[in-house]
Amino acid sequence: MSAKIKKYAGERIKTADLRAGKVPVVRWRPKVRYAWSTGIAMSRFLKELKNGKIIARKCHKCNRIVVPPRMYCEMCFRPTDEWVYVKDSGIINTYSISYLAADATRTDKPTVVAVIEIDGASKGIGIVHIIGEAKPKDVTFGMKVKAVWKPPKERTGAITDIKYFKPVEV
Numbered sequence: 001m002s003a004k005i006k007k008y009a010g011e012r013i014k015t016a017d018l019r020a021g022k023v024p025v026v027r028w029r030p031k032v033r034y035a036w037s038t039g040i041a042m043s044r045f046l047k048e049l050k051n052g053k054i055i056a057r058k059c060h061k062c063n064r065i066v067v068p069p070r071m072y073c074e075m076c077f078r079p080t081d082e083w084v085y086v087k088d089s090g091i092i093n094t095y096s097i098s099y100l101a102a103d104a105t106r107t108d109k110p111t112v113v114a115v116i117e118i119d120g121a122s123k124g125i126g127i128v129h130i131i132g133e134a135k136p137k138d139v140t141f142g143m144k145v146k147a148v149w150k151p152p153k154e155r156t157g158a159i160t161d162i163k164y165f166k167p168v169e170v
């Protein structure tokens with residue numbers, strides 16, 4: 001038997017409450033300066049996202065096409081060989097319905113987080129993103145989806161340049 005929790009005990013604290021000083025908060029601004037390289041494969045992947053494209057790497061030994069791209073093949077223990085553009089569509093491999101926001105607060109509206117097998121990449125290989133323009137109850141395994149991109153001027157070279165993936169009619 002399972003009972004669905006309808007009301008959570010305690011008071012919900014939102015980021016806005018912290019900022020407004022409604023709860024005790026310790027603040028400090030550390031002087032941390034650093035640079036972080038995303039590496040050859042991820043740098044190219046992010047640059048291509050800014051152009052509205054998804055790029056992968058192909059291994060000529062096992063012929064797998066992996067996305068996000070990697071400069072090595074973990075199956076063959078050798079460098080991958082070639083850049084390959086893949087499509088901005090795919091199918092839902094698996095998904096989860098989340099009631100947590102990015103700041104770990106509970107949300108009233110659910111977000112569907114999915115692993116999307118990208119068309120053109122090898123079977124079972126894909127990226128994690130969110131599903132939009134669909135009710136969670138209507139999302140299914142194997143559902144065909146397509147990327148909804150931010151307008152070019154708003155893209156920054158991040159995975160969020162894709163706003164979400166939406167279901168497409170088959």
Ligand SMILES: [Zn+2]
Nearest residue numbers: 059062073076
């Ligand atoms: Zn390989």
